[in-house]
Amino acid sequence: MPSDFEPITLTGSAEEDVSLLEIIDHVLNAGVLIHGSLVISVAGVDLVYVGLNVVLTSVETALRSLKAEQAREPAKRSSK
Amino acid sequence: MSRIIVYCGFLQEERTKLPEMGVGGSKVNVLAQDRLCLLWSEVPWPFEPAGLQQKAVEFHQVVQHVFQQAAVVPFRLLSIFDGVPALEKFAAENGATFTADLERLRHYVQMESVVYVIQERAAEEEKSGRAYLEAKAEVLRLSIDHAARVKAAIQPISQEIQVREVKSGTRIFALVRRGNEERFREGVKAVPLPQSISRRVSGPWPAAEFLSPEVRMPQSAGQQ
Numbered sequence: 130m131p132s133d134f135e136p137i138t139l140t141g142s143a144e145e146d147v148s149l150l151e152i153i154d155h156v157l158n159a160g161v162l163i164h165g166s167l168v169i170s171v172a173g174v175d176l177v178y179v180g181l182n183v184v185l186t187s188v189e190t191a192l193r194s195l196k197a198e199q200a201r202e203p204a205k206r207s208s209k
Numbered sequence: 210m211s212r213i214i215v216y217c218g219f220l221q222e223e224r225t226k227l228p229e230m231g232v233g234g235s236k237v238n239v240l241a242q243d244r245l246c247l248l249w250s251e252v253p254w255p256f257e258p259a260g261l262q263q264k265a266v267e268f269h270q271v272v273q274h275v276f277q278q279a280a281v282v283p284f285r286l287l288s289i290f291d292g293v294p295a296l297e298k299f300a301a302e303n304g305a306t307f308t309a310d311l312e313r314l315r316h317y318v319q320m321e322s323v324v325y326v327i328q329e330r331a332a333e334e335e336k337s338g339r340a341y342l343e344a345k346a347e348v349l350r351l352s353i354d355h356a357a358r359v360k361a362a363i364q365p366i367s368q369e370i371q372v373r374e375v376k377s378g379t380r381i382f383a384l385v386r387r388g389n390e391e392r393f394r395e396g397v398k399a400v401p402l403p404q405s406i407s408r409r410v411s412g413p414w415p416a417a418e419f420l421s422p423e424v425r426m427p428q429s430a431g432q433q
Binding site: 156160162 | 269288420
């Protein structure tokens, strides 16, 4: 079966082949959503199947946004 | 600057063994709220983007370590709390709903099948606009039909099924009793695969698609 997924082997008691893209997809897009991860979810689950670069770019963008947000917060507080 | 990163929640059991190391080699800690345990680490924040892929794998390994032994409610990577007091407040406010979900899902895992269209760019470029659109519609119809067949095939062994259309195709999530993972794979494989369609099976995963809305997007105490 053709696949775009890159298999990696995880160490553990039960070794299994899981694609890196699937791991990143689940780690970023599946589960409890609280502060921070909301920005990531804008990229959408389906983007991970377009390509790893898209997701990583989104993560970087999100982190830049978070940094910018953090930088703005002290400014907001001091202006109050 | 450091922050608290949360990996997952699980029900307290004496036999559950915890991972020795978390993201970036951090110490893994447990916050207990009645029967709910939240696994967390203190990590330098913000993460360097260059190391995110490695951190994602490490995060996954921590969650998997517990998930191999028990049901978990996974948190997403970058679920950050300002400090332990904020996490304690979060646990106090959401402990009951998390515990209820973990009780409901304790014997189940999530299996997934993705059905997607194989792109044949070279052939598509030779077609006229109308032929291209017709061919695309036909492949899409095949994909939807195949996803429906896969869903029917796994229905008998699934407690619940969720289907989500994405750009690349159809994702089918099934809540399957732990131990029935192979039956799920066999059920999917039994459905003949048409040309132009491909599929992938993965799992077992924590049952993230089957969390209640209150757990998936909880009251985030201590968060801005």
